[in-house]
Amino acid sequence: MIHWQKLFEDKERQFWLLHTCGWIGFALVYYLGSFLHDMRNIWLFVILLNAYAGWLITIPLRYLFRYLWKLEPWLMVLLALASSYVVGALWAVVKNINYWEIYKHGYRPDEWLYYFSNSVDSFSVIVCWSGLYFGIKYYQLLQQEKQNALKASTMAHQAHLKMLRYQLNPHFLFNTLNAISTLVLIKENETANAMVSRLSDFLRYSLDKDPIKRVPLEQEIQAIDLYLDIEKVRFEDRLTVIWDVAPDSRQALVPSLILQPLIENAIKYAIARTEEGGTISIHAKFFGQDLLIEVADNGPGANIVDGQLQRHGGVGLPNIRERLQSLYGNNFSFVIAHNKPSGVKISIRIPYQVGQDANQD
Template sequence: MAVIDRFLAGSLFEHRNRSFWVLQIGGWAGYALVNYIGSLMHEMRDIYTIVLLLGAYAGFLLTIPLRYLYQRIWELHPIWLMLVVISTSYVCASVWAVIDNATYWEIYKFGFRPDSSFFYFKNNLAKFYIILSWSGLYFGIKYYQMLQSERQKALLASSRAHQAQLKMLRYQLNPHFLFNSLNAISTLIMVKENDVANKMVNRLSHFLRFSLDNDPIKKITLQKEVDALMLYLDIEKVRFDERLDIQVELSDEAKVALVPSLLLQPLIENAIKYAIAKVETVGVLQLQAWQHQNELLIRLCDNGPEAPEHPELLLKNSGVGLQNTRDRLHALYGKRFNLTMKRNQPQGLCVEIKLPYETLENP
């Protein structure tokens, strides 16, 4: 993380430095061009072009030290900062006016000097306005770059916090499932069901490998998500044997849709814990998914008994699984998702999820 921060800081510094020189060169070239176009309105000799170029070059060189001075006084009180800017701009303009007068009267007028000092004062005042304008532009652009820099840092911090939140929500689920599986394996060993326990350990290792190999920030296809879900259900089948019936119906469009990794596992876990485990006969889990317009619809239903009269209240008083699933979806999609719970017929609950339809070709 520190390496990334240093890289970003270096890139930002290089970007600002490059921008200054581009604007500096372009600005003074534009100044020379405007003056040249203005000279075309009068009958000026060709040598006047040299005078204009020397004047622009002098302004270019004299404003470079101002940049480094302004960087040093950046933190001054606004009043002191203004006084320093005005005074240094006047000094810089005076030096520039001397150089400009020398080139004009010596090169263009062949050494002629006017008797009145008004010409010198007028030129000095004009140069002062130009340098003051340069200083104003410098501070304006500098403040704009600072605002952009702060905005980029805020976006970067928000993005990192967002990623950390998603990882926390995803990985908070795994220990809950892991403890249940280890307890089941321990029970199997205690009752001398070693073959079944070994089978369960193998499937658990495959499921955990999938969980660790897939970043919770990234999305995977629904088909891959269901394949991982079947690894989890294989573990549960060891516990329930023939008392667990799994039905999966995915449309071709739904199979290639992108979803957050391990999105369905906590929902299945809740269904098994609160529904299938209480069914005296065969517990049925039915998973359906299809595309409707620009949405992916996922429905997970069980046939558990004792379904509440108002299932939507479970979302407000749910445990870790449902709450984390909703928080993950909110972090990833904002308001572009919907998670609801309804009563199944003739018994049980259905969890319905609506997500934006995304594929690898159209993420």
């Protein structure tokens, strides 16, 4: 089975295919146009021989035009017309010889100028061939530029996503290392070792998962469990976590580590700021064609203006919005609101997708 797309991706093969088909088309049109003139096989043979001569004689033009392509436009056009006229005149001579030698059985004209008769018609055909050559080459150049621009845009888009994903709040790492150091000082070596192990697993997950691809929500839950286990060592009984994840939403695809900044914010601004601690609840469910995710806390709340938290220096929440925008366009929502009776509630709506990530190769 011929793969036509691959056939046309090879420019060398594409030229020979179009070049050959073009001259076959010329022979067919010429024969049909002169069908009433002569229906004998000898006339068809002369036409095919002329088309073959045109096929051969225009090949050098291709290599000449490659050089002309690098010149100034006006000079390129002038030299292309001049070379087309020379080739057209030469083709006219070949066609006349074929006509006289084969069709007229060895006829010879009295004047040598007769060899160049019909050169204008031949020149017109060669000019059409040249125009098609430059037109197709220009089209290929435009397509290549579009592909290069698209590739550059895709690479920039991927780099932007990676930058957003890897801008994790360093306070978590610093606080965790300080907590481990404290545990070592007070001889809680077993707890410190468990904390190091969880930190290693969480960091491995965060580095291994490509931020451009999406993962099942189940994997995100496992990573967040590692993160929360680390934080529970720091806050002990002050941190309570409630999971409410519908079974049919666990295989839904979500951006990797999309929940971690939300939970980190809740711990930083709700749990850490109250002596009695607090509760973080994570809900996820499938509704219609969407996956709905909600992260809420019962902390002291925050100042929310036009759906934006009025906090300085934070990059987690703006990064989430940008990542969602990059991955889903306008088909998502990211809402920050007051929780009742107190705290902050963040709701995310994204398309419900399962199976292999559409962004994966």
